[in-house]
Amino acid sequence: MxxxxxxxxxxxxxxxxxxxxxxxxxxxxxxxxxxxxxxxxxxxxxxxxxxxxxxxxxxxxxxxxxxxxxxxxxxxxxxxxxxxxxxxxxxxxxxxxxxxxxxxxxxxxxxxxxxxxxxxxxxxxxxxxxxxxxxxxxxxxxxxxxxxxxxxxxxxxxxxxxxxxxxxxxxxxxxxxxxxxxxxxxxxxxxxxxxxxxxxxxxxxxxxxxxxxxxxxxxxxxxxxxxxxxxxxxxxxxxxxxxxxxxxxxxxxxxxxxxxxxxxxxxxxxxxxxxxxxxxxxxxxxxxxxxxxxxxxxxxxxxxxxxxxxxxxxxxxxxxxxxxxxxxxxxxxxxxxxxxxxxxxxxxxxxxxxxxxxxxxxxxxxxxxxxxxxxxxxxxxxxxxxxxxxxxxxxxxxxxxxxxxxxxxxxxxxxxxRVEQEFTASDLSEDHPCYGYRALANPDQCGDPFEGTQGLTPSAADVAAQPQEPVHPGCQAGADDDGVPECWLGALASEADGTIAVFGDSHATMWLPALDEIARDAGKRLLVLTRSGCTPRAATFVEADDPCGEANLEILDRLSEDAEVETIVIAASQMMGGFEGPDVEVDLPDSEVELTEQGRSVITPIQVWLDAEKEVVVLGEIPRLNLERNATETLPECVALNEDDPAACNDDLEDTWVSERWLTQSQDVFAEAENYHFIPTEDLLCSEEEATCFAVLGGAITYNDNSHVSQNFVRSVTAELAERIEPALQG
Incomplete structure (x- = not known):
């Protein structure tokens, strides 16, 4: 000026x-x-x-x-x-x-x-x-x-x-x-x-x-x-x-x-x-x-x-x-x-x-x-x-x-x-038997887990910073990256017996802290093939460049042919779009599910890998909280503004269903498939009885934005996820 x-x-x-x-x-x-x-x-x-x-x-x-x-x-x-x-x-x-x-x-x-x-x-x-x-x-x-x-x-x-x-x-x-x-x-x-x-x-x-x-x-x-x-x-x-x-x-x-x-x-x-x-x-x-x-x-x-x-x-x-x-x-x-x-x-x-x-x-x-x-x-x-x-x-x-x-x-x-020092620190730690999901799973032992009376660990500011501080930096490909960048976690190659592959978008990446521990405990390598903003699908855009779709098709063939890959975990966001019918033709089971072209593209990889005799684990889409406030307020921000009443940031269960949720519906399509394993995730964050999804559970803020589960909360559900995934690893 x-x-x-x-x-x-x-x-x-x-x-x-x-x-x-x-x-x-x-x-x-x-x-x-x-x-x-x-x-x-x-x-x-x-x-x-x-x-x-x-x-x-x-x-x-x-x-x-x-x-x-x-x-x-x-x-x-x-x-x-x-x-x-x-x-x-x-x-x-x-x-x-x-x-x-x-x-x-x-x-x-x-x-x-x-x-x-x-x-x-x-x-x-x-x-x-x-x-x-x-x-x-x-x-x-x-x-x-x-x-x-x-x-x-x-x-x-x-x-x-x-x-x-x-x-x-x-x-x-x-x-x-x-x-x-x-x-x-x-x-x-x-x-x-x-x-x-x-x-x-x-x-x-x-x-x-x-x-x-x-x-x-x-x-x-x-x-x-x-x-x-x-x-x-x-x-x-x-x-x-x-x-x-x-x-x-x-x-x-x-x-x-x-x-x-x-x-x-x-x-x-x-x-x-x-x-x-x-x-x-x-x-x-x-x-x-x-x-x-x-x-x-x-x-x-x-x-x-x-x-x-x-x-x-x-x-x-x-x-x-x-x-x-x-x-x-x-x-x-x-x-x-x-x-x-x-x-x-x-x-x-x-x-x-x-x-x-x-x-x-x-x-x-x-x-x-x-x-x-x-x-x-x-x-x-x-x-x-x-x-x-x-x-x-x-x-x-x-x-x-x-x-x-x-x-x-x-x-x-x-x-x-100065002001951060004045915040009252919580007595909880992530190892506490009533921290995070464990408070929801054990109400008799932990009391009311929903009101946040235990304090917050970590703070809302720390949770909000998690998207900039991934647990495994570089383990998620960028949206426009060419080819199939890969990342290896889990057990050491020299000690591993078989491989678990993870396929999906950032909603698959967010589960890595748990999947990494599960793979190490099972003596498996963990091959991470996730990409930001990339729905796991068997379709490419018709009239535009689509590094995501092209990489997905390459992953389909690679994992099908790799004998070391025994189990494939698929996870994705509810929100998807921009693609139509699949580029790969497979025979899907008859079911009462009315599949759109987009739905067929999402569940086709499941059938491809079942045909290749892989154990396929599908994680259900997590609830998307407070969709109407997404543009102006994240969940950690809401909690920070309502520290005395974090329940004000809860959401009605039905309001968190914002799409067709094709991965969740796949459990009806593949109900008779022997190697198919559906893992629900909604009950990790919500109470069906109360028809409510929670912003804070057992002193843990559940999301680091409005749609990605916080790293600390993921760690609190690791034991439960391991129990649910175990049948696929034993198959």
């Missing part, structure tokens, strides 16, 4: 040829209020998108408008200095940026660090602290890009500081851009020394501009090409990484070098300005999360912003720049940086404080509150510190920045550590 004062740094350079009907108007280095108006538009689009994402579906383009503005103003300032003095004073430039941006951002981070542990459930503290660290160091965008490709983090909630990703991109631009231009300028000076004396003189303005234009133009073109490619190849990462955004800054930079403060007015100039506004607003209303962004689609709002800065009229009512220069509009622009900083924590925290936070009039009140706080913090905090004489020396600014960042990170760390 750039300051209002820097809006005056545009340069009075000659404009290139544009349509003759557009009149040129140069206003020298004077303040350009329409840029503040454009800032106001950008921040209002972002705020509207975050408060009403279902209505202003593309409001995120406001961030791209900010990037264009920053490229314009920063490059104008740097060029002016380079043309006048022949050099760029990096230290002074960075010191100004620090005094402008860091005080308010560190204030917001510090307050958010404290508010997070006071308001958010404990499941959110660790990730919020992690992202506060990243935000304070301005690398938040890279953290989010890395998380975007981590399957275990795909369902993580947005933190109260996630919006710092765009500020991180800007800060990286502020660090690298002047270095690039300073290097280019230095090389230009050296090149000219062979032709004329330049000692003590500035490089000619036109020559400097030409060099900057070439370098920035080539860099921007390369960044745009990469953005288009990477958005198509890896959209989730492309949204956050800096190289896909550099061209947006370059677009503003080229405008500064070509036009400076020269603007195109008159009838056609004004029409182009209104066209630019239409391009921005059209993108904000027509784009959505499904729009590939920031590839070529980002050209629409960014070119629109460029047009609006370069073209417009100031006539009352009809002039686009007249509207954008109105004092109420420029005031919002003056506060836009603060509004951007404050609004997102309010979006994240308010639902925990107000049950009515989703009502439109409450949202309007919250936005007005954000504007007031932004105006006050700008006037009484940011501005005084930016102008403080004690910070004017560059070295003092740098030291103050380092100290401030360290203090914020220390506050974030201490806040979480």
């Amino acid at each position: 750039t300051t209002r004062a820097e809006s005056a740094q545009a340069l009075p350079v000659a404009a290139p040829t544009l349509p003759e009907a557009a009149e040129r108007s140069s206003r020298g280095g004077r303040y350009q209020p329409e840029i503040q108006g454009l800032r106001a538009l950008a921040v209002l689009l972002v705020v509207g998108y975050h408060f009403w994402p279902e209505h202003l579906t593309g409001g995120y383009v406001g961030v791209d408008v900010f990037f264009v503005i920053s490229g314009y103003l920063i490059t104008a300032h740097l060029f002016k200095e380079a043309a006048r003095t022949g050099r760029i004073r990096l230290g002074q430039f960075w010191a100004r940026r620090i005094r402008r941006l860091l005080p308010l951002s560190l204030l917001v981070l510090g307050i958010t660090a404290v508010a997070a542990v006071m308001i958010l459930p404990s499941t959110e503290w660790q990730n919020t602290r992690r992202q506060i660290f990243a935000s304070a160091l301005y690398v938040q965008n890279w953290i989010l890009a890395d998380d975007a490709i981590d399957y275990s983090k795909a369902d993580e909630r947005a933190t109260a500081v996630q919006h710092f990703w765009s500020l991180s991109v800007e800060e990286q631009f502020y660090v690298l851009w002047p270095v690039l231009l300073a290097v280019v300028l230095g090389l230009a000076v050296l090149a000219r020394r062979g032709r004329q004396s330049v000692h003590g003189e500035a490089v000619a303005r036109s020559h400097t501009r030409t060099i900057f234009l070439w370098v920035i133009g080539l860099l921007g073109a390369g960044s745009l090409a990469f953005s288009i490619y990477y958005t198509a190849d890896s959209a989730a990462q492309a949204y956050f990484v800096t190289p896909t955004r550099i061209w947006e800054f370059a677009l503003g930079a080229l405008l500064a070098l070509l036009l400076g403060a020269t603007q195109f007015t008159g009838r056609w100039g004004n029409l182009l300005g209104w066209t630019g506004l239409a391009m921005i607003l059209g993108s904000a209303y027509l784009y959505s999360e499904l729009t590939p962004f920031p590839g070529w689609t980002a050209l629409i709002p960014t070119v629109g912003a460029t047009l609006l800065m370069a073209c417009g009229g100031r006539d009352s009512w009809t002039g686009i720049h007249w509207w954008f220069s109105l004092r109420p509009v420029t005031a919002i622009g003056d506060w836009s940086y603060a509004i951007y900083l404050w609004h997102w924590p309010v979006v994240i925290l308010s639902p925990y404080l107000l049950e009515t936070a989703d009502l439109w009039h409450v949202k309007v009140a919250l936005i007005l509150g954000v504007v007031v706080v932004s105006a006050l913090s700008t006037r009484f905090f940011e501005t005084p510190l930016r102008r403080a004489k004690i910070l004017l020396p560059t070295w003092r600014t740098m030291v103050a920045a380092g100290v401030g960042m360290a203090l914020v990170m220390a506050l974030a760390h201490y806040s979480v550590e």
Whole structure:
């Protein structure tokens, strides 16, 4: 974000040829209020998108408008200095940026660090602290890009500081851009020394501009090409990484070098300005999360912003720049940086404080509150510190920045550590005879296992972190991995007598702590052939690449032909889709089950392996808890919010059946098959008598999200699973 004062740094350079009907108007280095108006538009689009994402579906383009503005103003300032003095004073430039941006951002981070542990459930503290660290160091965008490709983090909630990703991109631009231009300028000076004396003189303005234009133009073109490619190849990462955004800054930079403060007015100039506004607003209303962004689609709002800065009229009512220069509009622009900083924590925290936070009039009140706080913090905090004489020396600014960042990170760390220590630890351990499933299996010995009166072991936060900390890292193939990656557990190969294979998706992987122990006790190797998001099936997609389906077909043949594999365990999620009938034809037993094409694809592997004389163990689909809250609240989070009454997070048994559950229905299809073994799992987590599935049993939170059984709970059912699977191992 750039300051209002820097809006005056545009340069009075000659404009290139544009349509003759557009009149040129140069206003020298004077303040350009329409840029503040454009800032106001950008921040209002972002705020509207975050408060009403279902209505202003593309409001995120406001961030791209900010990037264009920053490229314009920063490059104008740097060029002016380079043309006048022949050099760029990096230290002074960075010191100004620090005094402008860091005080308010560190204030917001510090307050958010404290508010997070006071308001958010404990499941959110660790990730919020992690992202506060990243935000304070301005690398938040890279953290989010890395998380975007981590399957275990795909369902993580947005933190109260996630919006710092765009500020991180800007800060990286502020660090690298002047270095690039300073290097280019230095090389230009050296090149000219062979032709004329330049000692003590500035490089000619036109020559400097030409060099900057070439370098920035080539860099921007390369960044745009990469953005288009990477958005198509890896959209989730492309949204956050800096190289896909550099061209947006370059677009503003080229405008500064070509036009400076020269603007195109008159009838056609004004029409182009209104066209630019239409391009921005059209993108904000027509784009959505499904729009590939920031590839070529980002050209629409960014070119629109460029047009609006370069073209417009100031006539009352009809002039686009007249509207954008109105004092109420420029005031919002003056506060836009603060509004951007404050609004997102309010979006994240308010639902925990107000049950009515989703009502439109409450949202309007919250936005007005954000504007007031932004105006006050700008006037009484940011501005005084930016102008403080004690910070004017560059070295003092740098030291103050380092100290401030360290203090914020220390506050974030201490806040979480202090509050976590105040949690009452449970006396239970996983070895307790009434821990987890054992409490459900032995009510006479353990008493009421459902209300969580024994405390929680581990904590809700630790359980919520389990998806990022698998028991057996690398034992689950990625959704797009080619071939059939495998993982070996169980007994050592030199000591084993036979092999158990595990086939399925992440709902098969979650049982590995139990299956590993069962295999070791039985003296068997455990071959893990699981893949995230990959339903165990004998079908491939018809009109799309399908590494999952192709790998499954290879696994069918491999396990059928491998004499060492005696037993095959199949497990899967209730949720599946995208495939139709099987690619393998088998004769299924006659039954009363009405199989769809999808159902036939799911149970065909069972028949294939029964025909190969394998022992086939089918684990029934586990209940899927609180489906209606999946998008907004995981089970550990619900428990953290209801520690005094975890039963509030229970679910009705019937509500946990969210699909046809073909694996469960397979027990009716293969009722007469000798080598078929169905293992129910529903009764491990639910009471049929009470028609309820439990969030907490015997001090153990049952799920680490809403559909995967927690690692600690799996360990508590290991003995029961071993007993149920034993007939298959004896076969």
